[in-house]
Amino acid sequence: MFLQQLINGISVGGIYALIATGYALIYSLLGFSNWAHxxxxxxxxxxxxxxxxxxxxPFLGALAFGILAAGVASVLNEKIAYKHIRDKGSPTMFLMxxxxxxxxTYQNGAMVVFGPKFQMFPSMFDVTTIQLGSVSIGILDVISLITSAIALILLELLVNKSKVGLGIRTVASNSYTASLMGININRYFSLVFLIAGLLAGSAGVLLGLKYSVYPTMGNVGLKAFIASVLGGLGSVRGAIIGAIIIGVLETFVSGYLNSGLRDLFTFGLLILILLIKPSGLMGVDVEDKA
Structure with missing residues (x-):
């Protein structure tokens, strides 16, 4: 039972991590929490x-296109709304x-276009499970876990082992100084929003396959935000660790106590971390955690 719940929690936490890392990347550059993520x-x-x-x-082609569409939508959000606010030198609060x-707008638009009802992807995978000793793992859980792990590993390599990642870290460190050095900071802003959007699109598709699709499913981003705060806003590795902790915590609470208490424990953990260590597990001290 313990191993079963642990694996399920890591699988859910991996999906949270895909969204949480996007929060972390955007926060590291612009210093605000992107509630539309x-x-x-x-x-x-x-x-x-x-x-x-x-x-x-084709099923796989549609999933890939959905992920790409999310990336494009994320970039458009930055270009249409956030860039103009930044260019005017408005306070960070305006971005939030x-x-x-x-x-x-997204939620109401989805309700008008797609309707308020829950919708399901057609079944592509058998509902059978993989048996590892006494532990049963669902096929979709395995796919979610593998997909999340690959995406997060690629992100880690991109940010820390590539020239593009060096540019992102430079702009995140000080965008004004980076612009004086001749770096096109707007290009890196767009790139980060694209990466964050692709990761969020992957999470959305995985959640849709695992559960269902509905207009307010984006509220799961709040769990990812809590994971980012727990790990340390602006820290990609912290966001991954925080997401895994949240996923495992929710699974254990649902499995051993009551599923109705899941959110209570999650938000309680948020309050606790803000009281004890506001910078998070791997973050740095900041004046404002908007």
Whole structure:
């Protein structure tokens, strides 16, 4: 039972991590929490679902296109809303307010276009499980775990082992100084939003396959935000660790106590970390955690 719940928790935490790392990347550059990030995941899931169910597109191709659409949507959010606010030198709070407006727009738009009902992807995988000793692992859980692990490893290599990653870290360290050195910071802003959007789209598709697709599914981004705070806002590795902790915590609470207490423990952990260590497990001290 313990191993079963642990594996399930890591699988869910891996999906949270895909969204949480996007939060961390965007926060490291712009210093604000992108509340519309969860809705980008929802958008990608709906695009993939529409291609599969209404246009009879190849399954894997539709999933890939949904992930790409989420990446494009994330970049457009930055170009249409956030860039203009940045160019005017407005306070960071304005970016967060704009993100809230974008989030509401996405949710209401999805409700109008796709309807308020829960929708399911057609079954592509058998509902059978893989038996490892006394532990049973669902096929979708295995796929989610492998996909999340590959995506996060590639992200880690990109950020820490590539020239592009060096540029991202430079802009994150001090965007003004980076611009004086001739670095096109707007290009890196767009690149980070693209990467974050692709990761969010992957999470949205995985959640849609595992559960269902609905207009407010982007609220899962709040769990990813908590994971980012727990790990340390702006820290990609911290976001991954925080997401795994949240996923395992929720699974154990649901399995051993009551599923209705899951959110209580998650938000309680958020309050606890803000009281004890506001910078998170791997973050740095900051003045404002908007």
């Amino acid at each position: 969860g809705e980008v995941a929802m958008f990608g899931a709906y695009i993939a679902l529409t291609l599969v169910t209404r246009l009879s597109s 307010i704009a993100a809230m407006g974008i989030s509401t």
